[in-house]
Amino acid sequence: MNSASQLIPLLNIDEAEVNRQLQICNACRYCEGFCAVFPAMTRRLEFNKADIHYLANLCHNCGACLHSCQYAPPHEFGVNIPQAMARVRLDTYGDFAWPARFGGLYKRNGTALALFSSLAVALFLVLTLVVNGTLFSSAVDGNFYTIFPHNTLVAMFGAVFGFSALALVIGVVKFWRTITPGGEPIEATDALVKTGGAVLTLKYLDGGHGEGCTNENDAYSMARRYFHHFTFYGFLLCFAATSVATLYHYLLNYAAPYPIMSVPVLLGIAGGIGLIIGPVGLLYLNIKRHPDHGDAAQRPMDRAFIVLLLLISLTGLLLLGMRATAAMPLLLALHLGTVMAFFLTMPYGKFAHGFYRSAALFKSFVEAKREGH
Amino acid sequence: MIDVLVIGGGNAALCAALMAREAGASVMLLEASPKAWRGGNSQHTRNLRCMHDAPQDVLVDAYPEEEYWQDLLKVTGGITNEQLARLVIRASSNCRDWMRKHGVHFQPPLSGALHVARTNAFFMGGGKALVNAYYRSAEKLGVQIRYNTPVQDIELEDGRFVAARVAEHTVNGTRCPAERIEAKACVLAAGGFESNREWLREAWGQNERGEWPSDNFLIRGTRFNNGVLLQRMIELGADQIGDPTQAHMVAIDARAPLYDGGICTRIDCVSLGIVVNKEGQRFYDEGEDFWPKRYAIWGRLVAQQPDQIGYSIIDSKSVGRFMPPVFPGQQANTLEGLADLLQLPRATFVDTVNRYNQACRPGQFNHTVLDDCATEGITPAKTHWARPLDTPPYYGYALRPGVTFTYLGLKTDETAAVRFDGQASPNLYVAGEMMAGNVLGKGYTAGVGMSIGTAFGRIAGHNAALASLGQPIVKSA
Numbered sequence A: 001m002n003s004a005s006q007l008i009p010l011l012n013i014d015e016a017e018v019n020r021q022l023q024i025c026n027a028c029r030y031c032e033g034f035c036a037v038f039p040a041m042t043r044r045l046e047f048n049k050a051d052i053h054y055l056a057n058l059c060h061n062c063g064a065c066l067h068s069c070q071y072a073p074p075h076e077f078g079v080n081i082p083q084a085m086a087r088v089r090l091d092t093y094g095d096f097a098w099p100a101r102f103g104g105l106y107k108r109n110g111t112a113l114a115l116f117s118s119l120a121v122a123l124f125l126v127l128t129l130v131v132n133g134t135l136f137s138s139a140v141d142g143n144f145y146t147i148f149p150h151n152t153l154v155a156m157f158g159a160v161f162g163f164s165a166l167a168l169v170i171g172v173v174k175f176w177r178t179i180t181p182g183g184e185p186i187e188a189t190d191a192l193v194k195t196g197g198a199v200l201t202l203k204y205l206d207g208g209h210g211e212g213c214t215n216e217n218d219a220y221s222m223a224r225r226y227f228h229h230f231t232f233y234g235f236l237l238c239f240a241a242t243s244v245a246t247l248y249h250y251l252l253n254y255a256a257p258y259p260i261m262s263v264p265v266l267l268g269i270a271g272g273i274g275l276i277i278g279p280v281g282l283l284y285l286n287i288k289r290h291p292d293h294g295d296a297a298q299r300p301m302d303r304a305f306i307v308l309l310l311l312i313s314l315t316g317l318l319l320l321g322m323r324a325t326a327a328m329p330l331l332l333a334l335h336l337g338t339v340m341a342f343f344l345t346m347p348y349g350k351f352a353h354g355f356y357r358s359a360a361l362f363k364s365f366v367e368a369k370r371e372g373h
Numbered sequence B: 001m002i003d004v005l006v007i008g009g010g011n012a013a014l015c016a017a018l019m020a021r022e023a024g025a026s027v028m029l030l031e032a033s034p035k036a037w038r039g040g041n042s043q044h045t046r047n048l049r050c051m052h053d054a055p056q057d058v059l060v061d062a063y064p065e066e067e068y069w070q071d072l073l074k075v076t077g078g079i080t081n082e083q084l085a086r087l088v089i090r091a092s093s094n095c096r097d098w099m100r101k102h103g104v105h106f107q108p109p110l111s112g113a114l115h116v117a118r119t120n121a122f123f124m125g126g127g128k129a130l131v132n133a134y135y136r137s138a139e140k141l142g143v144q145i146r147y148n149t150p151v152q153d154i155e156l157e158d159g160r161f162v163a164a165r166v167a168e169h170t171v172n173g174t175r176c177p178a179e180r181i182e183a184k185a186c187v188l189a190a191g192g193f194e195s196n197r198e199w200l201r202e203a204w205g206q207n208e209r210g211e212w213p214s215d216n217f218l219i220r221g222t223r224f225n226n227g228v229l230l231q232r233m234i235e236l237g238a239d240q241i242g243d244p245t246q247a248h249m250v251a252i253d254a255r256a257p258l259y260d261g262g263i264c265t266r267i268d269c270v271s272l273g274i275v276v277n278k279e280g281q282r283f284y285d286e287g288e289d290f291w292p293k294r295y296a297i298w299g300r301l302v303a304q305q306p307d308q309i310g311y312s313i314i315d316s317k318s319v320g321r322f323m324p325p326v327f328p329g330q331q332a333n334t335l336e337g338l339a340d341l342l343q344l345p346r347a348t349f350v351d352t353v354n355r356y357n358q359a360c361r362p363g364q365f366n367h368t369v370l371d372d373c374a375t376e377g378i379t380p381a382k383t384h385w386a387r388p389l390d391t392p393p394y395y396g397y398a399l400r401p402g403v404t405f406t407y408l409g410l411k412t413d414e415t416a417a418v419r420f421d422g423q424a425s426p427n428l429y430v431a432g433e434m435m436a437g438n439v440l441g442k443g444y445t446a447g448v449g450m451s452i453g454t455a456f457g458r459i460a461g462h463n464a465a466l467a468s469l470g471q472p473i474v475k476s477a
């Protein structure tokens, strides 16, 4: 009790607001059936800084508890859990970002992402000009490596991806250690399986009743869950395409360009299509979302990320379709630029949400197991 | 002309509107509140008491009709109408599929409410989620919904409904002219009069100290249930039932807002400690029975104290043993310090606690049973869970009476018709809190308010539709 109250002065404005609202929720509990946040909340009497970040990342921003809340504005209690949680999540991403000074990129993330993307695209346009002399090509064999040698690309992207992945891991590990102090022994297997299931199915976007989450009003819909699936699995397929191609290259000595009916290209097409349908849908839902639902100040971050994904898939598919035309070098530069921007900003943009949320989910399943559910 | 006009915007009104529409009538629903505050007291509810003979989705075991009826008989002390009560009980056993059809989701009991796992089905997301679902369904079915439309008067002709009148009023600075809305039939479901301060004052009167106790009452639910229609109907000669001084009242956190504090403002630690009045004196056995069985009498007990205030006092042994309160308690390391924080007379308060502490007999403390920890030699005694307050820090929560709803209503029958001099109106019906007194003359048991509103809302809506379409109405059994 006392140790937690001593921590209270350390709460920033966003955290203090979550703390205030959770005291109300904990005395009410009507939303217990919607998601994992409320059962985790009821395991506590008070909420210290770590608890608040844990619960904030457990929240999927489905909005159900806003529209169902009898204490939501205009009620003087002003309970708006998805909004309060979203604000703390931004603090989480910023606070735990590694290296720490890059955490500031979350402050104006939409701008940051746009800037990175433009710079990366410009870089590749310039590089193309430098090595190719022109943004267009006369040799129409569809071979990217005539412009950028394979090893150059691998070195560039490998280094950036490696750094970003490391940065993400460091951030999430720091987050985990903060929300799980004392290193209590953990029975991990069961919780891991459940976390995997919850992540892969987006269990907590089903509203607890299977009808989905809210968006522009109090009606439930599966749209967000499905579009997120398109995005997520589309992304994984694209990632798989690249991985298979890399294996082909190094293990089988089989270099690109690959025919349409090859594993990497088919995976890439499927993933690319998913990565168009998904982001378009998510963007639409994001634009239509109720103004009180979530943190409006983060919409630029959300949308910039969605648009970046969309640009990657669009340029990728265009590149594939037009690789045997004169536009190939230009499209290649655009595609490589957007992918590079994505890799660079992975740990400093919306992409990170999945990792922090998975960690929070894992913790919630560990706790539930310990409690015997 | 519209077929069925439904007046009110809570559970009973929505059930009526949906049923009337399903029966083929054109329906308009008038809600006094703006959209953001729609749903009356129903938005604050959490569950429905349901009869069932075998386990049913979220309900365990069985809760047969007879047991339900005995429970009602007990809490009302017999002030009930067995025929109507049994009608509600039976309806509660089969209304949930219909509720689900209109988008209501049920869930097992909330943590901290396991004692009603057998008897009560909880709404996922609470009453506001239920109300939202009904409004969505009503809109989809083509019910016309008008917010900001408080009905002020009813026009009758020989007990037959003719029209509702809305006075001129302003909404967000825009003037809405007076209106007269005709319909072939009407359902009244506009709640009780708990948020009518003047009426409460009149009902509760002045006490021997010259205070108007009701001025210090907090209203747990909506500010829109001001009983205008109830009053008007009684003036127009509708048969009434119940006693205006009767209200369901619980002790809630004194810092709760004047209206709409809802469920979260309850204070659940009374039975774990002692309660004193502003003079620092105890006044009732805090451990008489389990809190869920006693919380409703504490509203009245506090209402009888000077200034209508009480203070629930616990020590740190009790922390974590009750549902966390919405606001943190006052906290002090000494009894004197707590007295100062709560502005209680120091000497009397400390003396009260000391005398209580010395009176506590040793026993085996167990908050889940009526244990043997009781006091000896003080009045009032504390008969269970009496443990000395000796482990700082000490906590204090100020309590005020919180009104849930009033009992005064319109008399009705199994057709849900409003009655004038014992005659059923051919086209005017009533449902919900406005008639709950027929079943619940006094007392309360969790979840029965929604059972009554759902059963009678559905009957009223259905019969209003039949009446408007010129078909014979149904007498429910």
Ligand SMILES: Cc1cc2nc3c(=O)[nH]c(=O)nc-3n(C[C@H](O)[C@H](O)[C@H](O)COP(=O)(O)OP(=O)(O)OC[C@H]3O[C@@H](n4cnc5c(N)ncnc54)[C@H](O)[C@@H]3O)c2cc1C
Residues within 6 Å of the ligand: B007, B008, B009, B010, B011, B012, B013, B030, B031, B032, B033, B038, B039, B040, B041, B042, B043, B044, B045, B046, B047, B048, B049, B149, B150, B151, B152, B189, B190, B191, B192, B220, B221, B222, B224, B225, B226, B227, B228, B229, B261, B262, B263, B403, B404, B405, B431, B432, B433, B434, B446, B447, B448, B449, B450, B451, B453
């Ligand atoms: C905090 C709290 C918790 C509760 N929990 C439960 C529970 O868990 N289970 C349970 O069974 N019961 C519960 N109850 C009791 C329950 O709320 C009522 O029994 C039930 O909601 C009554 O439904 P109703 O539709 O008659 O009234 P309400 O839901 O109060 O609806 C009345 C409606 O009429 C409107 N209105 C009022 N005057 C006018 C007018 N002149 N013109 C037009 N419209 C008007 C109001 O705006 C409101 O929308 C609770 C009550 C409170 C206050």
Ligand code: SF4
Residues within 6 Å of the ligand: A024, A025, A026, A028, A029, A030, A031, A032, A065, A066, A068, A069, A070, A071, A072, A079, A081, B125, B126
């Ligand atoms: S969001 Fe509102 S309704 Fe849901 S638990 Fe919190 S206070 Fe209760």
Ligand code: SF4
Residues within 6 Å of the ligand: A031, A034, A035, A036, A037, A038, A058, A059, A060, A061, A062, A063, A064, A065, A066, A081, A082, A085, A204
């Ligand atoms: S917004 Fe959805 S996920 Fe977040 S706390 Fe509310 S119900 Fe849970």
